[in-house]
Amino acid sequence: MTAWPEHPVIYEINTLIWLGELSRRYGHPVTLGEIPEAAWDEVALPGVDAVWLMGVWERSPAGLEIALRDASLQESFRAALPDLRPEDVAGSPYCVRNYVVDTFLGGPEGLAAARAQLVARGVRLILDYVPNHIAPDHPWLTERPGCLVQGTPDDLARDPAAFLETGGKVFARGRDPYFAPWPDVVQLNAFSDELRTAAVDTLTSIADQADGVRCDMAMLLMTDVFAKTWGERAGTAPAEDFWPYTIPKVRERHPDFLFVAEAYWDLEWALQQQGFDHCYDKRLYDRLLHEGAESVHGHLQADVRYQRGLVRFLENHDEPRAAATLSPERERAAAVTIATLSGATLWHEGQFEGRKVRPPVFLSRRPEEPVDKELLAFHHQLLAAVASSGMRTGGEWQLLDCTGWPDNPTHENLVAWSWTTDSRRHLVVVNLSEQPAQGRVRLPWTDLRGGSRQLTELLSELTYDRDGDELVDAGLYVELEGLRWHLLAVMP
Secondary structure, eight states: OOOOOSSOEEEEEEHHHHHHHHHHHHTSOOOGGGOOHHHHHHHSOTTOOEEEEEOOEEEOHHHHHHHHHOHHHHHHHHHHOTTOOGGGBOOOTTSEEEEEEOGGGTHHHHHHHHHHHHHHTTOEEEEEEOOSEEOTTOTHHHHOGGGBOBOOHHHHHHOTTTEEEETTEEEEBOOOTTSOOOTTOEEBOTTOHHHHHHHHHHHHHHHHHOSEEEETTGGGGSHHHHHHHHGGGGOSOOSSOHHHHHHHHHHTTOTTOEEEEOOOTTOHHHHHHTTOSEEEOHHHHHHHHHSOHHHHHHHTTSOHHHHHTEEEESOOTTSOOHHHHSOHHHHHHHHHHHHTSSSEEEEETTTTTTOOOOOOTTBSOOOOOOOOHHHHHHHHHHHHHHHHHTTTSSOEEEEEOEEOBTTBGGGGGEEEEEEEOSSOEEEEEEEOSSSOEEEEEOOSOGGGOSSEEEEEESSSSOEEEEEHHHHHHTOEEEEEOTTOEEEEEEOO
């Protein structure tokens, strides 16, 4: 494979659910090594650079038992899957017992075969890593207890929800600083030299099997956050943060291995500085769903280098389904937005089809839902059009200003940006309000002067002829209905 693209498009799949549905479709068990060519073609779509197979590692039997006894979890399972059966609960993929591909999914050999299928299609593979915690039956509790945050018998007696005992030792349950401990996991110690060595080994093993890794709740391992969470229990903080220690050591063997951080609390820039290629852009997600164009425009004024290191998304396995939270018109406008911004784009399997139920990651089955064929066709067209345009391949992204008139402030509902390559120009304008909007967008290309220029919509056959001098000086006049957009190729 060549080096990663600067603005990769990632497609997340819930591996266990996907294989179960393929097994029912084809009438026999399907593992990672036995996926039919047609099924790979459905996910390795034109415009997809990487597939994230979420949840391939061995799940914990002990964690499963805890989940089956948890009334609140059982309620959430039934809410998503009303005809829930005991065998539908597989345990959490983030309660990892061992970083070995589960035999039920096809084992390491099956994963290798799956990766080969992706490579044949020019698509890379991303897997998970959970740096903050492990399962309560993970071998390290007996073999490498120095990797874990430990407690005392008094701690266990005082707060049994936050500690557990095994093998004669007391360990802290995993947590972040803002919520109660998670009952099914045990806390790793980011300050432990033994853990850091083990983490490098684990990540290197993952890099032997894939092209990139998505690190769950990556900010929890940062020194400031970890010290705030665990205080004296963690011991003395090392001179170097967890990620600047581990990432370079993994890249000594795998220089092109991609690190993606699930990140919150405005720590994205700090994690980029610590070695991550891309970090979740949760702020943009919130602004697209709950705020307006002014907020989105302000967000996009951030340094371009920082934005190249973000992951734009409208849903993932932790967020509600877009079709359940957005109107069809807003979902399409938001999709055009994230598909044409700089940085990585994350799409979630089922998003294109308009699924509305987000199954808890503990489940191996989800309810059947009708496919929204129009939405599916729109997403496939958008994905292919952006890919074939070349705008995200070596292009320069630039945020543009929208102007208006004293008696018409509707331009404030427009956001606009451009992509420039050596031979191509592209313009995106989106009306993020439900009301009509008018305004002008001044284009940044002075070589448009001196004649008529043609603007071509990438998602339709519409073309517009405009005066080049006007495009540069006064700006392109834009009039868009609510939640509509222009996705334009501009001929120089």
